[in-house]
Amino acid sequence: MELGMVGLGRMGANMAERLVRGGHKVAGFDPSADARKAAEANGIAPASSLEALVKSLPAPRVVWLMVPAGKVTDDTVDALLPLLARGDTVIDGGNSNYKDTLRRAQLYAAHGLGYVDCGTSGGVWGLKEGYSMMIGGDEKTVESLRPIFETLAPAKDQGWGRVGPVGSGHYTKMVHNGIEYGMMQAYAEGFAILKHKEEFGLDLHQVGEIWRYGSVVRSWLLDLATDALGKNPNMDGIAPYVVDSGEGRWTVNAALELNVSAPVITLSLMERFRSRDSDSFADKLLASLRNEFGGHAIKKE
Amino acid sequence: MELGMVGLGRMGANMAERLVRGGHKVAGFDPSADARKAAEANGIAPASSLEALVKSLPAPRVVWLMVPAGKVTDDTVDALLPLLARGDTVIDGGNSNYKDTLRRAQLYAAHGLGYVDCGTSGGVWGLKEGYSMMIGGDEKTVESLRPIFETLAPAKDQGWGRVGPVGSGHYTKMVHNGIEYGMMQAYAEGFAILKHKEEFGLDLHQVGEIWRYGSVVRSWLLDLATDALGKNPNMDGIAPYVVDSGEGRWTVNAALELNVSAPVITLSLMERFRSRDSDSFADKLLASLRNEFGGHAIKKE
Amino acid sequence: MELGMVGLGRMGANMAERLVRGGHKVAGFDPSADARKAAEANGIAPASSLEALVKSLPAPRVVWLMVPAGKVTDDTVDALLPLLARGDTVIDGGNSNYKDTLRRAQLYAAHGLGYVDCGTSGGVWGLKEGYSMMIGGDEKTVESLRPIFETLAPAKDQGWGRVGPVGSGHYTKMVHNGIEYGMMQAYAEGFAILKHKEEFGLDLHQVGEIWRYGSVVRSWLLDLATDALGKNPNMDGIAPYVVDSGEGRWTVNAALELNVSAPVITLSLMERFRSRDSDSFADKLLASLRNEFGGHAIKKE
């Protein structure tokens, strides 16, 4: 097929490259000239503007967005709207909030344009291993894009599917990331316990390697954790500072909206908050309160 | 009544003083000469050794222990054993683990000695306001000590009681402290949220004052938190480092033994662990793992 | 002062009555004729409609809303708007989401109308003991309402205050309720542990009574819990089904928005979700998964 890729960052560039390798014809736009140049070297036809990108595509056009969620996606969606024509389709492959997706899809539908949301997992490894894609949208539209998904996926009929109407793809990806937070935290806690059991002198990289084969906890995340522990067993030079990028808190919000208890996903997120708050007011107040009632000593800063 | 107080630290000295003020005759022992001297100034007859203390008491003797839980209590209990005679009673008013109490009581019973556990709450304010006492032991023995408890309590018939057989006093106090952890953490989280809502410019001391009268969350801990916020609104100079002294983790152990879900008490304890682990290995691994799969930047130490 | 009370339910009727007792002149409206009749018996002048209520008040008018948060408040606020005149003031004393309050206040300000939010705590006990009130709004407007707050509060200068601009009152009350969830859960967990420690045969009502005097965990909620345990020690006939009314989840949302870790408040809320989900899909999947990997038996429904 032929399609345009908007956003040639880490994810977009890799996906465009995988599509080119798979025999598709891909035009690409990114505001960064360097990014366009790098993409060109990988067989992607660079476009100097959104307009140029759209013009370079045959109708009905297919444009894949791989840009940061939120304002950038909104701006891009708005900028593309007048450039597209009835029958064209935009696929948002980024980590958009599904509520934004529903709003954007409604806008596009009102103009006779297709809108598909594709929750995309796989990170920097997707170029090589393929991407897992949870797709929301009109059945016919999604079906028309099949060759694209078959190429991006790990295998033709594996790791992708239309899960429901527009919005459901990003919703499913959001929950995917919530689960990811919980799994990561479970591994981190477990390895931390092993690390602190100093009398056994455990080699955490070795433990990870053992678990990778035959154990109940084997997983891709374990493969990566084991790799990380092999390269840097004591996590030297790494700050205990864990960023979150939004999907986790959306998942908690979703749980709240549905009255579903999700303690592990929620705690995993809040533990990240705590990791970034080295000056916790709550903990200072707790220390102060212990002093108030019990005369317990306070550690000074 | 007449009794001996072993341990004239913050808690023991105050309790002895409250007993003296209440008309009791109190002899006191502490390894520290300064502590003995300070106690003497408050009307307590100082004893230079456990032996001297015991000898100074009329039979049947009553000895109150107010010493650190664990080894010190064990050593004291063992040292007193040969000094006491059938019919004497030891009251452990400290924060002993109830399992230790059961063991010690069994030993004492085998020698015809009474053993009473008194979970004591009230902290440094008890001298003035009286202590809350959860008492475990033989009914008759506890009843014989009634004048002591009536004096130590906030009022003659308030804030104390025999809750069950030996061990049950310390068990009840243990759970009391578990609840305390949860309440403290709830306040700390709430005030932290208010603190971070900078646009409203809230005065946390004022908020605490408002809540102290008529609100659902009014409590003695809130009185203290409000006081602390009045003296140091930004918790300047206080490290976000929260100590725990054992009862919290025993409460979690108790929950595990009984298959009772106690998420709030448990999380309150673990939040304290996290507060003391500014170099969290788990969080470093999480940051490293995010880099592994998503190429996300790592904050350097 | 003279004011109108809209909503004569449990809270509104009590507040109106306390104001009348305090010497204020109160007109009241409620869609229920029974509620109006009951209010009249307590000295409140009943109005048969919002219009009649407003007309009965002298300018500048003061109208206190004590109606359910959300749609009912929105409808009332909208219905009052054309009835009021420049200089009049509406006080929302209910549990509105502060974001709704900000929106409504903006609308009112555009019409020269005052809008004050008053987070009100105290429940059914407020009539007798007074209410704790966290007030947001323009300084001058709040000051003009001082006689009302002084009467509703437990004492003239206790339990109420302007905490900041409009919205801040409801925000502070929201966090107050979040703390309340955490405290309640802490007590509930603690008493559950004591209950399950059957070998000690503890009398939970007695334990509560002891804790009420001198202990670190003494509080008004403990007073109530003790009362409940006295009336129904085994909680016979009560379903383990805990409702939440909104402020708890807003507090969690607030924590998420501010990146503040609030594990105890959050878990308290989610535990309530779980209490209402006797058919937990998550737990069924867990049981099923244990069977998948370990051949562990599944309990049939």
Add this chain to the structure above:
Amino acid sequence: MELGMVGLGRMGANMAERLVRGGHKVAGFDPSADARKAAEANGIAPASSLEALVKSLPAPRVVWLMVPAGKVTDDTVDALLPLLARGDTVIDGGNSNYKDTLRRAQLYAAHGLGYVDCGTSGGVWGLKEGYSMMIGGDEKTVESLRPIFETLAPAKDQGWGRVGPVGSGHYTKMVHNGIEYGMMQAYAEGFAILKHKEEFGLDLHQVGEIWRYGSVVRSWLLDLATDALGKNPNMDGIAPYVVDSGEGRWTVNAALELNVSAPVITLSLMERFRSRDSDSFADKLLASLRNEFGGHAIKKE
């Protein structure tokens, strides 16, 4: 090699069979005649007693225990002691608490006997896919058992290793299971959220299938969850009742002992407690307390 297998239940029988298939000579004992008969059909030489089993083995003997942790393991270890001779080795492949293992190993060492702990993961799938084995013990002893481990593992040099001194194998397996609890709970929460988002009509089996390929959350547990969701999408007939078998709570205890925060592992365990407590006293007290302060209705049982 030649070895004796004690315990021919689900795990022991499978492991013995895998060893036989791998060319080892295995004698087996189980108190159940049926189990012995079934084992015989798979090439295992049945022994009618522990004595007979030990006598049938050449010195130095190797005996693998695959019996329930706790009392049964203690009884077996004690019964074997007088039957064995200096140089013989016992391997405990079950889920023993590492503290018990340390105690038993000390006893065996005093008699010149080898004791190796092998934390074994893989469940009912191990026969086909091999077992993941975390081994603790003397280096020389473990090395002498290499052929056994190479056969039981998924591949000769994968999925097994000596992680440290005796006890460290069971410790590592304990933490493995703690991580397992957290991962399982994360998946269960995520799928429950998807399930409750009824408007999207998601097919959870399909979602699981998509995630299995290329996604960040792919894992063996996900493979199994997906399989379970395929066979029984609505979990019909399965009670929301989740058993735990000990390692989870030991992991929490280990975290407490080491002052390591492990909220996700802990919450996963407590959620299982809650799943089994359909009559939660805590929740009844919460419902009762809401009624006390707010007059909120109580759901009757």
